[in-house]
Amino acid sequence: MNFYKDLEPIRRPIKDVLAEQKLFTNFPDNWHVVVADIVNSTQAVKTGKHDDVNLIAAGSLIAAINAAKPFNTEIAYFFGGDGGTVIVPDEIVNKILSGLNAHKINSLKNFSLELRVGSITIGEIIKAGHELKVAKVEIGKGYNKSVVIGNGLKYAENIIKDNYLQDKESIEHQLLTIDSSELNLEGLECRWDRIKPLTSSLEVVCLLIEAVNFKNQSTVYRDVMIKLDEIYGEADKRHPITMNRLQLLTTFLKFKKEMMVRYSKWKIGHFLKAFFETLIGRLYFKYNWKVNDLKGQEYLEQVIAFSDTLTIDGRINTIVSGTKENRLRLLEYLNQQEQKGLLIFGHFVSTESIMTCYIENRNDKHIHFLDGSNGGYTEAAKELKPKLQML
Template identity: 30%
Template sequence: MRRCWGSCATDPRRRAAGWQQVACRRMTQASTSPSATAEAATPFAPYLEAPRLQALQDWCQPEAFAALPDDWLVFVADIEQSTRAIEAGRYKHVNAAGAACIVAASNACGRDDFPFCFGGDGATVVVPPVFDAALASAWSGLQAQVAQGLQLHLRVGRVPVAELRARGADLRVARRRLTAGFDMALFAGGALSLADHLVKSDPARYQLAAAAAPAASVEGLECRWNDVPSRHGRILTLLVQVRHQDPAVLAEVMAQVEQTLPVAAPVSLDNLPPIWPPRHLGVEMALRRPGRWRRRSLFAGLWLECVFFAQLMRRHKRDPKKAAGRYAAELVTNTDHLKLDDTLRAVLDVSDAQAARLESVLARLQAAGKIDYGLHYSDHALITCFVRSLDRHLHFVDGGSGGYHLAASRLKASLASSEDS
């Protein structure tokens, strides 16, 4: 398997051939992802047969989602005490660990087309039982990598779908097709929120016990882009939970968000940041955990690839006839800045006026007892990449300086207040 510009090149013969030639070749190179296997017999068929939804208002239709089987499992991971990392200016480390959970799951399952959701300080993955042991082992190994490389504690757990349904939740799924080979899963029914609660509230039953496991493969994870500055003044990270799962209320919220979308995408060709020098490359290195003797060679190789990719992007990022230009255009459209996992999640680049209008609508709906929400503002977004090739890549976006984590804290406060009232 070959990825595009971000693949690690440590072979001395390849380096001798010239790093610029290598970088250019990778920009035009095709590859075969783990998902290239036939779909007919895959255990993921119940997900792959779920409807694809493109219009945002379709997300509000319960009948557009398909139920996943009872014997599937919901795996949940999050960084404990993320607030401390945020206060220390290490939220990118937290983001990278969350994205690494998804990449490690993909490599453990041997495919990319499976249901997952990036949560900023963690991730959720849903798998059939045949992948239970493989994913548990991968995430156990990743726990050690995160602890040793990033000095963070990754909490991981799993809950059977049948148990979530027995407790009154459901797990229904749809898909949103992106342009660079990935589908983005959309979830409804309350099962993911319940699974997250159970893993945190009953660790003895639901958390995975710490166990020795081989290091997880995070091949495909990239932390090359620097922070993405806001174009309009504020990066808004927003979480909205609709009370009673009322589709009409969700549609009203979605309509307000949709009004901002033509200009509010947090990543665009106008604000793609320079990748030189790469501020976050050390985070990727820490998760890869190369041996001591490979570390210098690997870091030098990645550093040089960043040099030459930066040159390609400066020259060609707006040229659709060039590989770098096509990659940049697809990067912009293949971000996960708007998604649904029982909670509506959005990262938007907004002006003060847009923010005020949206907050006014949210406050009105909350006062009417229809929603709970949490939000956070910063002046930049973070982007962490899952890259298989020039044609297959996905980009996880979060608000800077705490993004999803701090918005979630405010959502929890809103939920607690509504329960007390």
């Protein structure tokens, strides 16, 4: 059960990890890939529900992480803008699915967003001729990231989508037996205002990049990472968030949405707690107070360091900030690689970032899921999908 927990974190840049196949290892056959993604997310974004899509998507990962927590183990997880994927041991997969299905019921009831949930074993993926290998990379103190190569997650997502369409009626019937008390999104917060880049000359770009041949993913993705560094600068330089742009937002709607996704109902106690925490938080950051041995500015530094700006799950999902000239240079490179038949890609340009947070504790255990505004990753996927269909 502790396969992933026992993996030694690799303290090297992701682009260097990609260069060495020996750093990646196979998951046990009895582990499960669990996928939760929002049905018709593109249409939801089009009707102005992008913030809700992001909140529900991040919530799916938080539901899975919380379900695993009592078992004192670790799971691999990947944020996708309109959903999330986790890879979990067999011993807890039913608990994970119960938590996600409770989140599914709540999302439909309170946000009118349908969450598609399903699973498949690693053994089934490998037996079908696909590959799935993982490395655990240390991004910062206490913050590790799963990096996956192979086409296994793509296959899992396709199978789960197909099965969902075929068995939707029976799946909906099974949901009637789900215990809504399984809903546990403790730690989910959405209290930050939309985050503009440092200057008006900068933009936010969401990128989805997929190697055409999964056998040479590592080489293709390493080359892309090197080019990103060359054009946009290292990860800290192209980060879409800066400290002086982080502003807590005290609006009734923000607190209400946080409550409805976490508890599925109005809770006056949570509202008052969140409201006063946010007011105090503003002062904490403004005057750099020290709380629990952590100053306000140090916490903001952690927010930036622990933000999920890059996911490699068989595909590169990344959000960056830079100039229009940076973007045009990168697109020129990506188009060249696409014409060579090495990769396909989708992108979307936003003016701001949006962020949903998972706070286990405020000292050193918190994760921040980022997306571009006005569609972000979901809009980037619209450009990618027709190219995928042509492969």
